[in-house]
Amino acid sequence: MVGVRQFDEQEVIAIALDVFWRKGLHDATMQDLAAATGVQRGSLYNAYGDKEAIFLRAFDQYAGRFLETAGNALAQGGAAAGLRNFFDVIIVNMTSGSPPRGCLTTRTALDAAISSTAVRQRVQNLLSRLEQVISKAIGSAPNRLPAIDANRLARVVVTFTRGLAVMERAGYSRKQLKEAAATFVDTLIGEQQG
Amino acid sequence: MVGVRQFDEQEVIAIALDVFWRKGLHDATMQDLAAATGVQRGSLYNAYGDKEAIFLRAFDQYAGRFLETAGNALAQGGAAAGLRNFFDVIIVNMTSGSPPRGCLTTRTALDAAISSTAVRQRVQNLLSRLEQVISKAIGSAPNRLPAIDANRLARVVVTFTRGLAVMERAGYSRKQLKEAAATFVDTLIGEQQG
DNA sequence: GTCAATCTTGACGACAATGTCAAGAATAGA
DNA sequence: TCTATTCTTGACATTGTCGTCAAGATTGAC
Numbered sequence: 001m002v003g004v005r006q007f008d009e010q011e012v013i014a015i016a017l018d019v020f021w022r023k024g025l026h027d028a029t030m031q032d033l034a035a036a037t038g039v040q041r042g043s044l045y046n047a048y049g050d051k052e053a054i055f056l057r058a059f060d061q062y063a064g065r066f067l068e069t070a071g072n073a074l075a076q077g078g079a080a081a082g083l084r085n086f087f088d089v090i091i092v093n094m095t096s097g098s099p100p101r102g103c104l105t106t107r108t109a110l111d112a113a114i115s116s117t118a119v120r121q122r123v124q125n126l127l128s129r130l131e132q133v134i135s136k137a138i139g140s141a142p143n144r145l146p147a148i149d150a151n152r153l154a155r156v157v158v159t160f161t162r163g164l165a166v167m168e169r170a171g172y173s174r175k176q177l178k179e180a181a182a183t184f185v186d187t188l189i190g191e192q193q194g
Numbered sequence: 195m196v197g198v199r200q201f202d203e204q205e206v207i208a209i210a211l212d213v214f215w216r217k218g219l220h221d222a223t224m225q226d227l228a229a230a231t232g233v234q235r236g237s238l239y240n241a242y243g244d245k246e247a248i249f250l251r252a253f254d255q256y257a258g259r260f261l262e263t264a265g266n267a268l269a270q271g272g273a274a275a276g277l278r279n280f281f282d283v284i285i286v287n288m289t290s291g292s293p294p295r296g297c298l299t300t301r302t303a304l305d306a307a308i309s310s311t312a313v314r315q316r317v318q319n320l321l322s323r324l325e326q327v328i329s330k331a332i333g334s335a336p337n338r339l340p341a342i343d344a345n346r347l348a349r350v351v352v353t354f355t356r357g358l359a360v361m362e363r364a365g366y367s368r369k370q371l372k373e374a375a376a377t378f379v380d381t382l383i384g385e386q387q388g
Numbered sequence: 389g390t391c392a393a394t395c396t397t398g399a400c401g402a403c404a405a406t407g408t409c410a411a412g413a414a415t416a417g418a
Numbered sequence: 419t420c421t422a423t424t425c426t427t428g429a430c431a432t433t434g435t436c437g438t439c440a441a442g443a444t445t446g447a448c
Binding site: 197198200223224225235236239244245 | 434435436437438439443444445446
């Protein structure tokens with residue numbers, strides 16, 4: 001190695017993730033990334049090729065952390081408690097920042113029509129893995145949920161989390177989202193609250 | 195009136211709705227609209243002002259029809275049957291077209307960060323009215339659902355429909371969406387299937 | 389038939405984003 | 419210290435979109 005890279009790649013990807021999270025893959029520009037990272041546009045092109053390549057790296061970082069966090073939340077307590085923890089975590093995740101940054105996965109999924117195959121696959125893969133994590137958690141927990149197939153139930157849970165992400169974008173507050181999630185869990189476990 | 199408009203406004207708005215539905219407010223360009231309607235860009239600017247004004251008209255048309263369709267579906271049968279009809283209708287709605295056009299409301303909601311106040315309000319208003327329609331249907335139906343507050347339950351249902359729209363964008367098929375919705379309704383009514 | 393108001397048309401300038409490139413800067417290795 | 423290689427920089431051409439406008443076309447009203 002002779003000409004040596006002048007910037008910290010880990011840091012650049014982390015900052016890029018923040019930019020993509022706030023603006024979305026489509027609306028974040030290379031200029032945005034250059035300004036946020038302090039690295040010239042030309043250098044970014046040289047190092048990564050194009051915007052999508054940077055996004056894929058950032059998204060992978062995000063996906064890994066997200067699944068880990070989700071898994072930990074689900075593992076605490078029984079199935080019902082785990083689900084409550086899980087919803088708490090993802091709602092905080094999507095309502096953090098000012099203005100709230102929303103859910104990167106959902107935002108990216110909605111751009112499906114104008115995204116590349118690679119991007120679409122990452123989204124599908126993340127949702128699929130999330131489904132598996134949830135299925136495992138509710139299927140093998142001390143306190144089981146109603147006798148509905150765990151895989152089917154997991155897909156319903158994932159779908160509901162995507163719905164929360166949309167509601168957040170529509171302007172619902174963290175509190176409102178938490179209430180909706182709580183009601184959802186109540187219906188799942190058959191509890192009734194009047 | 196002296197210089198008379200050369201095109202049918204109803205038709206132009208209907209075509210514009212189709213374009214926005216397939217491409218989204220942000221990605222549909224005035225050129226797209228001009229090409230699809232056969233009306234020159236300049237004429238569209240003259241008649242409506244800008245793209246957003248056209249969108250608002252199209253969206254209002256869409257919202258009205260959507261609420262009517264949803265209300266009719268919910269009104270058929272008891273609360274549980276109404277919900278099943280409702281999900282059938284909205285799933286068909288978002289998986290029609292080739293490629294499937296998805297859900298206009300959800301797509302628009304996800305563009306919240308780059309949309310005007312007027313656009314955001316239309317989305318919020320539609321979701322809010324949908325919530326009311328659902329709440330009424332499940333609260334006053336012959337076969338009632340579990341004794342959870344109808345308003346809360348309605349919000350959960352709306353949230354789930356938004357989730358379905360995201361899953362559609364993520365690549366899930368009509369069949370998969372219907373299965374998820376069926377499972378969701380089963381959990382709501384406390385039925386268990388295996 | 390003439391007029392005046394409105395619509396239509398096509399071209400224009402401005403702007404923002406993309407991706408590329410040649411020239412200069414920096415540095416590991418000999 | 420010198421060299422070869424890679425990175426960095428700023429400029430460039432290209433493309434796509436927006437919104438505007440003057441000139442021409444159209445047509446209801448008189």
